Amino acid sequence: MTSDQLAARIDHTLLKQDCTHEQIQTLCAEAREHGFASVCVPPYFVPVAAEALLGSSVAVCTVIGFPLGYSTTAIKVAEATEALAMGAIELDMVMNVAALKSGAEAAVQHDIRALAELCHGHQAILKVIIETAVLSDEEIRRACDLCATAGADFVKTSTGFASRGASVEDVRLMRDQLPSNIRIKAAGGIRTHAQAVALVLAGADRLGASAGVALLTPPQDDDSAHETSAY
Structure with missing residues:
Protein backbone atom coordinates (compact mmCIF):
# COMPACT_ATOMS: atom_id res chain seq x y z
CA MET A 1 0.00 0.00 0.00
CA THR A 2 1.44 3.36 -1.01
CA SER A 3 1.61 6.33 1.32
CA ASP A 4 -0.99 8.15 -0.78
CA GLN A 5 -3.39 5.20 -0.60
CA LEU A 6 -2.99 5.00 3.17
CA ALA A 7 -3.30 8.76 3.64
CA ALA A 8 -6.67 8.71 1.85
CA ARG A 9 -7.99 6.42 4.62
CA ILE A 10 -6.80 8.48 7.59
CA ASP A 11 -8.91 10.77 9.77
CA HIS A 12 -6.17 13.01 11.20
CA THR A 13 -7.33 13.48 14.77
CA LEU A 14 -6.83 15.84 17.70
CA LEU A 15 -9.33 15.44 20.53
CA LYS A 16 -7.22 16.14 23.61
CA GLN A 17 -8.92 18.20 26.29
CA ASP A 18 -6.13 20.78 26.24
CA CYS A 19 -5.68 21.14 22.47
CA THR A 20 -5.26 24.69 21.18
CA HIS A 21 -6.25 26.78 18.19
CA GLU A 22 -2.67 26.66 16.93
CA GLN A 23 -2.54 22.87 17.15
CA ILE A 24 -5.78 22.59 15.17
CA GLN A 25 -4.30 24.85 12.51
CA THR A 26 -1.24 22.60 12.31
CA LEU A 27 -3.46 19.51 12.10
CA CYS A 28 -5.32 21.03 9.16
CA ALA A 29 -2.12 22.04 7.39
CA GLU A 30 -0.78 18.49 7.72
CA ALA A 31 -4.06 17.08 6.40
CA ARG A 32 -3.86 19.33 3.34
CA GLU A 33 -0.23 18.46 2.72
CA HIS A 34 -0.67 14.69 2.95
CA GLY A 35 -4.16 14.31 1.48
CA PHE A 36 -5.85 12.80 4.54
CA ALA A 37 -9.53 11.87 4.33
CA SER A 38 -10.53 14.23 7.12
CA VAL A 39 -9.52 16.03 10.26
CA CYS A 40 -11.42 15.02 13.40
CA VAL A 41 -11.58 17.90 15.87
CA PRO A 42 -13.60 18.91 18.94
CA PRO A 43 -16.95 20.59 18.18
CA TYR A 44 -15.60 23.92 19.44
CA PHE A 45 -12.96 23.91 16.72
CA VAL A 46 -15.19 22.92 13.77
CA PRO A 47 -15.36 26.51 12.43
CA VAL A 48 -11.57 26.81 12.65
CA ALA A 49 -11.06 23.58 10.70
CA ALA A 50 -13.75 24.48 8.14
CA GLU A 51 -12.05 27.78 7.40
CA ALA A 52 -8.56 26.26 7.31
CA LEU A 53 -9.63 23.52 4.89
CA LEU A 54 -11.84 25.62 2.61
CA GLY A 55 -11.23 24.63 -1.00
CA SER A 56 -9.43 21.39 -0.10
CA SER A 57 -10.60 17.79 -0.46
CA VAL A 58 -10.16 17.17 3.29
CA ALA A 59 -13.44 16.71 5.17
CA VAL A 60 -14.19 18.24 8.56
CA CYS A 61 -15.23 15.65 11.13
CA THR A 62 -16.25 16.11 14.74
CA VAL A 63 -17.53 14.02 17.64
CA ILE A 64 -21.01 13.77 19.17
CA GLY A 65 -21.87 12.44 22.65
CA PHE A 66 -18.15 12.10 23.20
CA PRO A 67 -16.54 10.19 24.86
CA LEU A 68 -19.10 8.23 26.92
CA GLY A 69 -22.17 8.23 24.70
CA TYR A 70 -24.89 8.20 27.32
CA SER A 71 -26.32 11.67 26.76
CA THR A 72 -29.91 11.69 25.53
CA THR A 73 -30.90 11.51 21.88
CA ALA A 74 -32.19 15.10 22.00
CA ILE A 75 -28.82 16.35 23.22
CA LYS A 76 -26.96 14.40 20.55
CA VAL A 77 -29.28 15.77 17.86
CA ALA A 78 -28.70 19.31 19.14
CA GLU A 79 -24.93 18.78 19.12
CA ALA A 80 -25.05 17.31 15.64
CA THR A 81 -27.29 20.06 14.26
CA GLU A 82 -24.88 22.75 15.43
CA ALA A 83 -21.83 20.85 14.19
CA LEU A 84 -23.34 20.48 10.72
CA ALA A 85 -24.26 24.17 10.66
CA MET A 86 -20.68 25.10 11.54
CA GLY A 87 -19.20 23.10 8.66
CA ALA A 88 -18.75 19.48 9.75
CA VAL A 128 -20.99 5.23 15.20
CA ILE A 129 -18.37 4.49 17.86
CA ILE A 130 -19.26 1.27 19.68
CA GLU A 131 -16.23 1.19 22.05
CA THR A 132 -15.13 -2.40 21.52
CA ALA A 133 -12.90 -2.34 24.63
CA VAL A 134 -15.95 -2.56 26.90
CA LEU A 135 -17.99 -5.03 24.82
CA SER A 136 -17.98 -8.81 24.57
CA ASP A 137 -17.81 -10.39 21.13
CA GLU A 138 -21.56 -10.98 21.20
CA GLU A 139 -22.19 -7.35 22.18
CA ILE A 140 -19.97 -6.21 19.30
CA ARG A 141 -22.09 -8.30 16.94
CA ARG A 142 -25.32 -6.84 18.35
CA ALA A 143 -23.95 -3.30 18.17
CA CYS A 144 -22.97 -3.84 14.53
CA ASP A 145 -26.45 -5.12 13.72
CA LEU A 146 -28.08 -2.12 15.38
CA CYS A 147 -25.81 0.33 13.57
CA ALA A 148 -26.53 -1.30 10.22
CA THR A 149 -30.31 -1.37 10.61
CA ALA A 150 -30.41 2.20 11.94
CA GLY A 151 -28.61 3.62 8.90
CA ALA A 152 -25.04 4.30 10.03
CA ASP A 153 -22.46 4.76 7.28
CA PHE A 154 -19.52 3.49 9.35
CA VAL A 155 -19.09 1.55 12.57
CA LYS A 156 -16.04 2.75 14.50
CA THR A 157 -14.17 0.70 17.07
CA SER A 158 -13.08 3.18 19.71
CA THR A 159 -13.01 6.67 21.18
CA GLY A 160 -9.34 6.41 22.12
CA PHE A 161 -10.36 7.19 25.71
CA ALA A 162 -11.04 3.61 26.88
CA SER A 163 -8.60 1.00 28.21
CA ARG A 164 -7.51 0.11 24.68
CA GLY A 165 -8.13 1.06 21.11
CA ALA A 166 -8.79 -1.01 18.01
CA SER A 167 -7.38 -4.44 17.33
CA VAL A 168 -7.18 -6.55 14.21
CA GLU A 169 -9.48 -9.06 15.94
CA ASP A 170 -12.12 -6.37 16.56
CA VAL A 171 -12.05 -5.29 12.93
CA ARG A 172 -12.26 -8.85 11.60
CA LEU A 173 -15.25 -9.57 13.85
CA MET A 174 -16.99 -6.38 12.75
CA ARG A 175 -16.31 -7.00 9.08
CA ASP A 176 -17.72 -10.51 9.38
CA GLN A 177 -20.89 -9.20 11.02
CA LEU A 178 -21.59 -6.06 9.01
CA PRO A 179 -23.17 -5.86 5.56
CA SER A 180 -20.68 -4.97 2.84
CA ASN A 181 -22.13 -1.47 2.39
CA ILE A 182 -21.36 -0.48 6.00
CA ARG A 183 -17.79 0.64 6.36
CA ILE A 184 -15.44 0.31 9.35
CA LYS A 185 -13.28 2.89 11.06
CA ALA A 186 -10.51 1.61 13.34
CA ALA A 187 -9.24 4.08 15.92
CA GLY A 188 -7.27 4.28 19.13
CA GLY A 189 -3.59 3.58 19.65
CA ILE A 190 -2.62 3.33 15.97
CA ARG A 191 0.98 4.51 15.98
CA THR A 192 2.88 2.75 13.19
CA HIS A 193 2.60 2.05 9.48
CA ALA A 194 2.57 -1.70 10.18
CA GLN A 195 -0.39 -1.38 12.55
CA ALA A 196 -2.26 0.76 10.06
CA VAL A 197 -1.73 -1.66 7.17
CA ALA A 198 -2.71 -4.66 9.33
CA LEU A 199 -6.01 -2.97 10.23
CA VAL A 200 -6.75 -2.11 6.62
CA LEU A 201 -6.05 -5.70 5.56
CA ALA A 202 -8.41 -6.88 8.33
CA GLY A 203 -11.22 -4.77 6.85
CA ALA A 204 -10.87 -1.17 8.07
CA ASP A 205 -11.86 1.47 5.51
CA ARG A 206 -10.79 4.42 7.66
CA LEU A 207 -8.24 4.88 10.40
CA GLY A 208 -8.58 7.45 13.16
CA ALA A 209 -5.18 8.51 14.45
CA SER A 210 -3.43 11.45 16.03
CA ALA A 211 -0.17 10.08 14.59
CA GLY A 212 -1.40 10.33 11.03
CA VAL A 213 1.85 11.63 9.56
CA ALA A 214 3.91 8.92 11.28
CA LEU A 215 1.64 6.21 9.86
CA LEU A 216 2.78 7.06 6.35
CA THR A 217 6.36 5.91 7.04
CA PRO A 218 6.90 2.17 6.32
CA PRO A 219 8.64 0.05 8.98
CA GLN A 220 12.42 0.01 8.87
CA ASP A 221 12.93 -3.41 10.44
CA ASP A 222 11.36 -6.84 10.32
CA ASP A 223 10.06 -6.77 13.90
CA SER A 224 7.77 -3.77 13.37
CA ALA A 225 6.39 -5.30 10.20
CA HIS A 226 4.80 -8.06 12.27
CA GLU A 227 2.79 -5.78 14.57
CA THR A 228 -0.89 -6.63 14.38
CA SER A 229 -2.56 -4.76 17.23
CA ALA A 230 -3.67 -1.13 16.96
CA TYR A 231 -3.16 -0.49 20.66
Missing part, protein backbone atom coordinates in the same frame (compact mmCIF):
# COMPACT_ATOMS: atom_id res chain seq x y z
CA ILE A 89 -19.65 16.91 7.08
CA GLU A 90 -18.70 13.79 9.02
CA LEU A 91 -19.90 13.03 12.55
CA ASP A 92 -18.43 10.38 14.87
CA MET A 93 -21.18 9.64 17.38
CA VAL A 94 -20.66 7.51 20.48
CA MET A 95 -23.23 4.76 20.83
CA ASN A 96 -25.17 4.58 24.09
CA VAL A 97 -23.19 1.67 25.54
CA ALA A 98 -25.06 1.95 28.84
CA ALA A 99 -28.35 1.32 27.04
CA LEU A 100 -26.89 -1.63 25.11
CA LYS A 101 -25.54 -3.17 28.33
CA SER A 102 -29.00 -2.70 29.90
CA GLY A 103 -30.71 -4.57 27.08
CA ALA A 104 -32.43 -1.43 25.75
CA GLU A 105 -31.66 -2.15 22.11
CA ALA A 106 -34.63 -0.17 20.81
CA ALA A 107 -33.26 2.93 22.54
CA VAL A 108 -29.82 2.36 21.01
CA GLN A 109 -31.33 1.97 17.56
CA HIS A 110 -33.51 5.07 18.00
CA ASP A 111 -30.46 7.09 19.03
CA ILE A 112 -28.47 6.05 15.97
CA ARG A 113 -31.38 6.41 13.54
CA ALA A 114 -32.06 9.99 14.67
CA LEU A 115 -28.47 10.97 13.94
CA ALA A 116 -28.34 9.04 10.68
CA GLU A 117 -31.47 10.74 9.36
CA LEU A 118 -30.13 14.15 10.36
CA CYS A 119 -26.75 13.51 8.73
CA HIS A 120 -28.19 12.12 5.52
CA GLY A 121 -30.53 15.09 5.26
CA HIS A 122 -27.40 17.25 5.14
CA GLN A 123 -25.42 14.93 2.81
CA ALA A 124 -23.16 14.16 5.76
CA ILE A 125 -21.64 10.88 6.97
CA LEU A 126 -22.41 9.21 10.30
CA LYS A 127 -19.85 7.00 12.02
